[in-house]
Amino acid sequence: MPLTSHDHPPQTITSGYCKRCKTIHNLGSDKAIAGCHRLMTELDSEDATKDYLFGPARGKMFGVMECIQPDGSLITLRAFSGQFDGLWEVEGWVPPLFNIKDFFRKSDKVEKQIKTIGREIEMLAPHSEPWLLLRKKRRQLSQALMLEIHNLYQLKNFHGDTATLRETYYNRNGIPTGTGDCCAPKLLNYAARHRLTPLGIAEFYWGRENKSGSRQHGSFYSSCREKCAPILGFMLCGLDYLDEK
Ligand SMILES: [Zn+2]
Ligand SMILES: [Zn+2]
Structure with a gap:
């Protein structure tokens, strides 16, 4: 054309x-x-x-x-x-x-956990020991999820x-x-x-x-x-x- x-x-x-x-x-x-x-x-x-x-x-x-x-x-x-x-x-x-079903199976559960931790963090005094610990835990969870998600991508x-x-x-x-x-x-x-x-x-x-x-x-x-x-x-x-x- x-x-x-x-x-x-x-x-x-x-x-x-x-x-x-x-x-x-x-x-x-x-x-x-x-x-x-x-x-x-x-x-x-x-x-x-x-x-x-x-x-x-x-x-x-x-x-x-x-x-x-x-x-x-x-x-x-x-x-x-x-x-x-x-x-x-x-x-x-x-x-x-990636396979959509695998993606949601992996991400749904962890994202719920991350949200729950987020709510807990909001109730704590900023920079207190539990606050810092929960922040660290949330970061680790989301990093581990990223790793799993990246492994779902098949090129x-x-x-x-x-x-x-x-x-x-x-x-x-x-x-x-x-x-x-x-x-x-x-x-x-x-x-x-x-x-x-x-x-x-x-x-x-x-x-x-x-x-x-x-x-x-x-x-x-x-x-x-x-x-x-x-x-x-x-x-x-x-x-x-x-x-x-
Ligand atoms: Zn080449
Ligand atoms: Zn691009």
Whole structure:
């Protein structure tokens, strides 16, 4: 489909450093732009979606990936970052990197405990010994939960290798909240799991700009540095190999 001139966004790139190949793997956006514009039109045509994206919750990053299926036909995948209006799974969109049931089984119980401790803390004198102890206990609980949640994330790449978030994330600093929930990891994981060969991927922001103003309605963005770059090298690995076959 030919694009009109105003449809040409700056080329964006989805990339990350791969430990295995000691190089940066990347995937361009060209082949996914037409799919993005189709999605933008759809997002604009639904009143409930528009109200949500331009309301107090603000806008969202969306991602589109154009792939070849094993039978040679094309397929367009779509993803939203994080949750959509409180939901992790929505029909017509690729799922998150973890099993939802396992996620809630792990998090519900611990989050209840954390809330209970929070109420107890409020009733104690600040900086008293019990206050400090309970604060420490709460921190330990939430750190242990994070660890368990990160281990629920199963990342698959195009060699057929699977690893958890913790095994994949190579940065020395801790894993930021929301890592693995952006559109690019969701789309790549789905493609690798279903033997699809990605041709291009693009992510854009739709809705009311975010609080810091770093994300603007209708703008395209490359994959993010802090959360995605440290896992995308692993996730993109094996794509070149698939191309050569
Ligand atoms: Zn990201
Ligand atoms: Zn590699």
